[in-house]
Amino acid sequence: MSYLAERSVTREDEDSSPFLLSEESSKDPTRVYHCSDEFEPISDTDNPQEWPLSYKRGIVALLAGSAFTVTFNSMSVIPVANQIAEDIGNVDGSKLVSALPVTIWELGEATGCVLIAPLSEIFGRYRVINICNAIFILVTIIGAISTSMEQFIISRALAGMVVTSNVLNPAIIGDIFPPEHRGTALSIVQFAPVLGGTIGAAASGAISELLGWRFVLGTSILLASVCQLGFLICYRETYQPIILRQSQAALNEKLARRSSYDSLEGMSCLEPGSTSIVESLLRPASVIGDSGVLAAVSVFGSVLFAHYCVQNVTLPPILEDTYGMSPAEAGTAFLANGAGSIIGIVICKFTIDRVYHRLRTANKGVGLPEHRLPMAIVAALMMPIALALYGLCAEYRLPLGFFLVSVAWTRLSIVLGLVPLMAYAVDACSLYSASAATGIVVLRCIAGACLPLLTVQMVECVGYGSSYVLLSAISLGLGLIPVLIMRFGPHWRQRSRYTS
Numbered sequence: 001m002s003y004l005a006e007r008s009v010t011r012e013d014e015d016s017s018p019f020l021l022s023e024e025s026s027k028d029p030t031r032v033y034h035c036s037d038e039f040e041p042i043s044d045t046d047n048p049q050e051w052p053l054s055y056k057r058g059i060v061a062l063l064a065g066s067a068f069t070v071t072f073n074s075m076s077v078i079p080v081a082n083q084i085a086e087d088i089g090n091v092d093g094s095k096l097v098s099a100l101p102v103t104i105w106e107l108g109e110a111t112g113c114v115l116i117a118p119l120s121e122i123f124g125r126y127r128v129i130n131i132c133n134a135i136f137i138l139v140t141i142i143g144a145i146s147t148s149m150e151q152f153i154i155s156r157a158l159a160g161m162v163v164t165s166n167v168l169n170p171a172i173i174g175d176i177f178p179p180e181h182r183g184t185a186l187s188i189v190q191f192a193p194v195l196g197g198t199i200g201a202a203a204s205g206a207i208s209e210l211l212g213w214r215f216v217l218g219t220s221i222l223l224a225s226v227c228q229l230g231f232l233i234c235y236r237e238t239y240q241p242i243i244l245r246q247s248q249a250a251l252n253e254k255l256a257r258r259s260s261y262d263s264l265e266g267m268s269c270l271e272p273g274s275t276s277i278v279e280s281l282l283r284p285a286s287v288i289g290d291s292g293v294l295a296a297v298s299v300f301g302s303v304l305f306a307h308y309c310v311q312n313v314t315l316p317p318i319l320e321d322t323y324g325m326s327p328a329e330a331g332t333a334f335l336a337n338g339a340g341s342i343i344g345i346v347i348c349k350f351t352i353d354r355v356y357h358r359l360r361t362a363n364k365g366v367g368l369p370e371h372r373l374p375m376a377i378v379a380a381l382m383m384p385i386a387l388a389l390y391g392l393c394a395e396y397r398l399p400l401g402f403f404l405v406s407v408a409w410t411r412l413s414i415v416l417g418l419v420p421l422m423a424y425a426v427d428a429c430s431l432y433s434a435s436a437a438t439g440i441v442v443l444r445c446i447a448g449a450c451l452p453l454l455t456v457q458m459v460e461c462v463g464y465g466s467s468y469v470l471l472s473a474i475s476l477g478l479g480l481i482p483v484l485i486m487r488f489g490p491h492w493r494q495r496s497r498y499t500s
Contacts, residue, residue: 062329104157144214
């Protein structure tokens with residue numbers, strides 16, 4: 001597998017367009033070869049975007065399976081958290097101890113993704129995914145056989161730290177699909193965790209009643225092992241610089257036979273040490289800090305995701321206290337969340353790529369990352385109405401049907417906003433899409449931890465109605481972000497070396 005970026009420089013003219021090696025060019029002693037950010041494949045089979053569609057669909061299936069397993073593992077512990085605390089923690093349903101296995105996962109995930117994305121840009125997606133998956137299985141086994149609450153909580157933190165799906169799945173989609181086909185693939189990959197979370201929360205109760213809570217984690221171990229086997233056997237490296245580096249020896253040998261040059265010493269990006277590990281680890285912060293556009297997108301996406309967390313915190317007490325539902329009945333009402341998510345994923349699947357095609361055609365055949373944002377603008381307009389309806393239903397006990405519609409509407413708005421934003425980050429950052437996704441995920445986790453706490457405090461002070469009207473107004477103001485980026489983003493992106 002090989003990629004070659006070639007830029008020819010002569011004393012009389014300069015041509016920065018990448019092109020394939022030819023005998024004529026290799027014999028010209030005035031040409032100097034060095035590395036560019038663009039890559040031309042030596043053969044179509046070496047280019048991930050030229051791989052057979054059936055194989056790329058298989059990779060998408062692997063990514064979706066991994067995302068399903070991770071969310072299944074995360075959400076399946078929630079219904080049995082009290083049981084775990086009572087069994088190995090000797091605590092009778094302490095809210096703090098019961099919540100730790102859930103919250104510590106999110107903390108670990110926010111920490112781990114800062115390392116995972118840069119490491120994938122140094123050592124490649126293949127190595128990082130397989131090593132992290134193996135550690136994920138190991139620490140989940142430790143959690144399943146834990147004999148103390150401390151041991152279990154540490155295992156959950158480590159499991160969250162090695163989750164790769166949030167940051168690497170969008171980047172891998174960007175590696176193997178051209179921009180006009182990424183929306184559909186991203187929608188499929190985003191649907192898997194929605195399904196995994198729903199099934200995980202629903203199945204864990206039945207599994208724990210029949211076999212015990214340890215078998216809940218045992219199911220996660222089985223699913224993760226199947227995914228790991230698939231990655232080991234079927235997955236190939238997709239990150240272009242790593243493919244280029246792996247091909248250096250073969251390229252040197254070919255060039256030595258065809259010209260007087262016997263190496264590609266000028267191509268500094270082929271050298272493993274050309275980028276320091278420290279520089280790579282700091283890149284997610286550099287990408288977000290250097291690009292005002294990505295920072296703005298991250299803020300908008302973080303608030304959207306935070307409303308997902310707020311809804312998970314406020315929905316059970318509203319259903320049980322305001323509408324007098326039992327815990328079992330409240331569990332069935334959670335299906336409105338799944339319904340909203342599924343509708344949003346289906347809409348994204350059938351619209352994101354089609355809108356991109358039309359806007360690219362209208363732009364004289366030139367596709368821009370901003371062409372991903374129309375659905376995010378729709379979500380920005382829908383979210384304030386959904387939040388206001390949600391709060392007013394909870395405050396004045398409007399009919400349950402209206403409340404469930406607001407629940408589904410809120411989740412629909414969240415999905416319609418987040419999927420296009422991740423596609424935008426992949427298109428805008430290209431080779432550094434994993435680092436961009438990391439910056440977005442970290443800010444998202446911080447917002448997801450803070451906004452629910454603030455919302456609970458506001459509800460206690462002024463009630464659901466006033467609190468959610470305020471959140472609705474804030475959401476409406478932040479809705480200007482995708483509108484402004486859609487209009488001025490192509491110019492603003494040029495100010496950053498990562499998105500220019």
